Amino acid sequence: MRRANIGTHFTSGSDELTDGDLRDLYSYPADLPRPWIRANFVCSIDGAVSVEGLSGPLGTPADKRVYDTLRELADVVVVGAGTVRAEDYGSVRIGPEGRRRRIESGMSESPPVAVVSARAHLDLHSRLFDQPEVAPIVITCSNADIARIADLANAGAHVVTAGEHEVTTAGLITALDGLGMRRVLCEGGPSLFGRLAVDGAVDELCITTAPVLAGGTAGRIATSPHAQVTAMTPAHVLTDADGTVLTKWVRLPLP
Ligand SMILES: NC(=O)c1ccc[n+]([C@@H]2O[C@H](COP(=O)([O-])OP(=O)(O)OC[C@H]3O[C@@H](n4cnc5c(N)ncnc54)[C@H](OP(=O)(O)O)[C@@H]3O)[C@@H](O)[C@H]2O)c1
Structure with missing residues (x-):
């Protein structure tokens, strides 16, 4: 086991990521031959996808910047x-x-x-x-x-x-x-995403871990009647000064 060396500070010091950097980090593959299914979620450290039925309380400034970037890049x-x-x-x-x-x-x-x-x-x-x-x-x-x-x-x-x-x-x-x-951004929710996940159709998952515990009865980002494992690999890990962690995962084998 090793300490991850792919972490990138999102907003701290001289290496602060610009909006242009974010567009590059989240750009879709070029010349897609078919729709590329990217999903984006935010959840709490303890895995809640919502607080009292809404995802808003989990949002952070870094999550909002990535959320807006992903929307700009999508068809x-x-x-x-x-x-x-x-x-x-x-x-x-x-x-x-x-x-x-x-x-x-x-x-x-x-x-x-x-x-x-x-x-x-x-x-x-x-x-x-x-x-x-x-x-x-x-x-x-x-x-x-x-x-x-x-x-x-x-x-x-x-x-x-x-x-x-x-x-x-x-x-x-x-x-x-x-x-x-072809540049598809799926913003959930858990039922739709769960179906896409078990059907092996998720090419990429962008997930923000908000620096909070939420408790409650909220479920995970994916729910489906049966389970199906899909191997993914991390493309990047971004961190913000407030503790927000933003990861991008791409399905294996890579295209
Ligand atoms: N934290 C986050 O990033 C995030 C993101 C999204 C949602 N959420 C939260 O998730 C909760 C909603 O969860 P949910 O599981 O109900 O969300 P959902 O997947 O958005 O909605 C489920 C509904 O979508 C339709 N649907 C989904 N898959 C379908 C399919 N394969 N075929 C036909 N219809 C399909 C059905 O609608 P009909 O009933 O109309 O047929 C189904 O009842 C909310 O609390 C929301 O705040 C959180």
């Missing part, structure tokens, strides 16, 4: 309907400089949010559907309520079907590929 932000409902998701907001960088690199101004929902049961009066900056995508199932699908489409959502009773991982990836979205 699409994929999220489960449970998280959309719990966190009252809205459109992704990219700042003026980020928009400029995206346009210069041939991307859209802001990535759309793609909600995965078997039931297509989403609040049309929520921030995501009420005057969205970018029309949301809803990825649902062929046996979802037809009236709900029609309501979502009428509200401006782009509705895609990718499975019969649930959104299959293969169907999800095919749908994103069909939309030309």
Whole structure:
């Protein structure tokens, strides 16, 4: 066993990471032949993914910087309907400089949010559907309520079907590929991520460990009916002066 030598201080002294450094550290592989599934989570030291049902209390300044960086680099932000409902998701907001960088690199101004929902049961009066900056995508199932699908489409959502009773991982990836979205950022939640993980579809996991204990009844970042081990290797470990630890893990074998 050895002391890790890949740790990088995030904000302390002369080696403080700039936003440009972060964009380089979190850049997607070039010329992706298929959607690259990156997931991002924050959790407490004791493994809680939320506090009283929300992830906000786990956030730190360093986590927010990486969260914003990951959003700027993504073609699409994929999220489960449970998280959309719990966190009252809205459109992704990219700042003026980020928009400029995206346009210069041939991307859209802001990535759309793609909600995965078997039931297509989403609040049309929520921030995501009420005057969205970018029309949301809803990825649902062929046996979802037809009236709900029609309501979502009428509200401006782009509705895609990718499975019969649930959104299959293969169907999800095919749908994103069909939309030309290969730099995928999955922001959870644990049910969606757990499914992607056991299906061996997670290419990369960015995880922030917030310097807190949370207790409570919150679960882990992944939940699924059965377990499946996937080998991952650390790409980097960043630390902030407040104790936040940010790691990036990539699936083995490396592409
Ligand atoms: N700490 C963090 O970084 C972080 C990140 C995200 C979420 N969270 C927390 O996680 C909690 C939510 O957990 P959750 O497990 O309910 O989240 P989730 O995975 O976002 O939502 C589960 C719901 O998403 C839909 N869904 C997921 N996978 C699906 C699939 N394969 N096919 C069809 N539909 C699918 C279903 O929606 P329908 O019921 O509409 O069919 C399901 O009920 C919240 O407390 C949130 O704050 C924390």
